Amino acid sequence: MLAAERRDLLIQRLRTDGKLVARDLAAELGLSDDSIRRDLRELAAAGLCHRVYGGAVPASPALADYAARHDVEPASKQQIAAHAAGLIRPGSTVILDGGTTTLAVARALPPDLDGTVITHSPTIASALVEHPRVEVYLLGGRLFKHSAVTCGAAAVEAAGTVSADLFLLGVTGVHPTAGLTTGDPDEAAMKRALSRRAAETYVLASVEKIGAVSRYQVLPLDEVAAVVTDCPPNDTLAALADDGVTVLRAP
Structure with missing residues (x-):
């Protein structure tokens, strides 16, 4: 099998199986473990997978910059946002993380909602200007332009x-063994800090x-109340449920 054919096979297996096990692939293809690991390094360098112990899992397309993420699964984000907006009760205080899905949540909130929103996203704060009964607290710090949020030491302190x-x-990745992940260490630290305050x-x-899966872990799955998604039933969701993770399906 040519190297290009092997690369295509590995990409197809990632799509269908959701993971690659280096030892199994080496045995199946009659190659050395080193050959398969080299293939996985090349796929990871091209942004097509994320290497983990013993193999690889799909890389998250949500690692694109903020402007590009608006065009990634917009219908899915709208459905999740509508469901998540229903979790916010009148009079409550909610922290909204940055990102295009949480921006959709802000836009889905009832215009007469009475409550408090804390965010480190200037974009989300701006979207709530026209909600007259929502108090908005914007946490300051270094602006991480890739995701349009504040992070770093000052933001964590705030x-x-x-x-x-x-x-x-x-997050940019939800995986049964890797947990909740994102692509920047400072952003991951900020998300952890916010989670501790709710x-x-x-x-x-x-x-x-x-x-x-992305490179930096935010939280293990046992530290969250639920995962809200509109993803159809699949092996990943089944594995999450087997591990006791509550999955809320957005209609």
């Missing part, structure tokens, strides 16, 4: 001064994030 009933968390954390995961 997060430590607030408390909320609910945190709606955005009574409950709900993960908003559009379909392309289910089964994907």
Whole structure:
């Protein structure tokens, strides 16, 4: 089998199986483990997979910059946003993470909602200007332009001064063994800091994030109340349920 043919096979297996096990592939193809690991390194360098111990899993397409993410699964994000907006009760305090899905949540909130929103996203704060009964607290810090959020030491320190009933968390990967992940270490630290300040954390995961893995862990799955997704039933969701993770299906 030519190298290009092997690459195509590995990409197809990632799509269908959701993972690659290096030892099994080496045995199946009659190659050395080193050959398969080299193939996986090349796929990872091209952004087509994320290497894990013993193999690889799909890389998240949600790692694109903020402007590009608006065009990734917009219908999925709208469905999740509508469901997540229903979790926010009048009079409550909610932390909205940055990202295109949480922006959709802000836009889905009833115009007469009475409550408090804390966010480190200037974009989300701006979207709530026309909600006259929503108090908005914008956490300051270094602006991470890739995701249009504040993060870094100042932002983490600011997060430590607030408390909320609910945190709606955005990630780029939801995986049964890797947990909840994202592509930047400072952003991951900020998300952890915000989660610690809320009574409950709900993960908003559009379909392309289910089964994907990014480089930096945000939280293990046992630290969140539920994952909100519209992803059709698949092996990843079944594995999450087997591990006791609550999955809320957006209609």
